[in-house]
Amino acid sequence: MKKHARMKKLLSVIGCMMALSASAQPASAQIDSAQLMKDVQTLSADKMEGRKTGTKGNRMAQFYLLDRLKETGLEQFYNTYQQSFFFNSRGSRIMGTNLYGYIKGEVDSFIVISAHYDHVGTKAQPSGGDSIYNGADDNASGVAGLLAIAKYFKAHPPRYSLIFAAFDAEEMGLQGAKDFSARLPVPAASMLMNINMDMISHNDKRELYVCGTYHYPQLKPYITAAAAKSAILLPMGHDKPEDAGQDWTGQSDHHVFHLRKIPFLYFGVEDHPDYHKVTDEFSRINPSFFYQAVLSILDVVKAVNERP
Numbered sequence: 001m002k003k004h005a006r007m008k009k010l011l012s013v014i015g016c017m018m019a020l021s022a023s024a025q026p027a028s029a030q031i032d033s034a035q036l037m038k039d040v041q042t043l044s045a046d047k048m049e050g051r052k053t054g055t056k057g058n059r060m061a062q063f064y065l066l067d068r069l070k071e072t073g074l075e076q077f078y079n080t081y082q083q084s085f086f087f088n089s090r091g092s093r094i095m096g097t098n099l100y101g102y103i104k105g106e107v108d109s110f111i112v113i114s115a116h117y118d119h120v121g122t123k124a125q126p127s128g129g130d131s132i133y134n135g136a137d138d139n140a141s142g143v144a145g146l147l148a149i150a151k152y153f154k155a156h157p158p159r160y161s162l163i164f165a166a167f168d169a170e171e172m173g174l175q176g177a178k179d180f181s182a183r184l185p186v187p188a189a190s191m192l193m194n195i196n197m198d199m200i201s202h203n204d205k206r207e208l209y210v211c212g213t214y215h216y217p218q219l220k221p222y223i224t225a226a227a228a229k230s231a232i233l234l235p236m237g238h239d240k241p242e243d244a245g246q247d248w249t250g251q252s253d254h255h256v257f258h259l260r261k262i263p264f265l266y267f268g269v270e271d272h273p274d275y276h277k278v279t280d281e282f283s284r285i286n287p288s289f290f291y292q293a294v295l296s297i298l299d300v301v302k303a304v305n306e307r308p
Helices: 002-023 033-043 046-051 056-072 136-155 175-182 217-229 254-259 287-306
Strands: 082-089 092-103 107-116 160-167 191-197 209-211 264-268
Touching: 033 046, 033 056, 033 136, 033 287, 046 056, 056 092, 056 136, 082 175, 092 136, 092 175, 107 136, 107 175, 107 287, 136 160, 136 191, 136 287, 160 175, 160 287, 175 254, 191 254, 191 287, 217 264, 217 287, 254 264, 264 287
Parallel strands: 107 160, 107 191, 191 264
Antiparallel strands: 082 092, 092 160, 209 264
């Protein structure tokens, strides 16, 4: 009996040690790099036809993302992940669809983590060559990062509740984010901030810019802490009005949150030769940089969750 009791005690101690070891694992252990790359490759495949809002290819991307949201285990608002909306563009009425879900935290305050999944579709080329604007970096990369971060927090319940939103029609004037803002699933007063990702996988200098700290300097410590242990550079900038032509405050979906005085951080690379070109394909992203970019963004979200 004593031997059996000692064995039970030993197994209990080993179990506790394994639990502590698992909780101490670095964030990298919680990011599935293979799934990260698969999500980008799938969303930027030719069959998605550039994911332009209102097209068959965009709808195919929606189906893929709906399956991924279910796999990740996000909770639904109103028993659905979908929020459809309509807008006018060049005389046509177009339907877009936002996709989002949430992970409930200990506190009923919300951080919105966002990325747009649409792109610009297809355009005939004078040469008659490739006509599909695949949008691997812009912005299959941001959506893949969103899914990876959602998976992490599903396994590690956050302090604050997290909304993960894949917006449609960003390329057509931030239409999806505007509709989300007009029909928020939670009170605006409960929203702490927005973390937006748009083009995070392609930079030869290993620089991922962080825009927003000029407007919200209280967010700087989170970036500084993440940068100290990041394998890539996290320069802050591109958010000052005097930065002629280089102020990104209004360049992506985070702008809609800024207009509501909701603090934001926008992660993105500077324009590269493949930006809005048919060459923005999966083969052109920088896998190592992309992986490290997602880890760094995850570290920022974790840091926000660790402070009151």
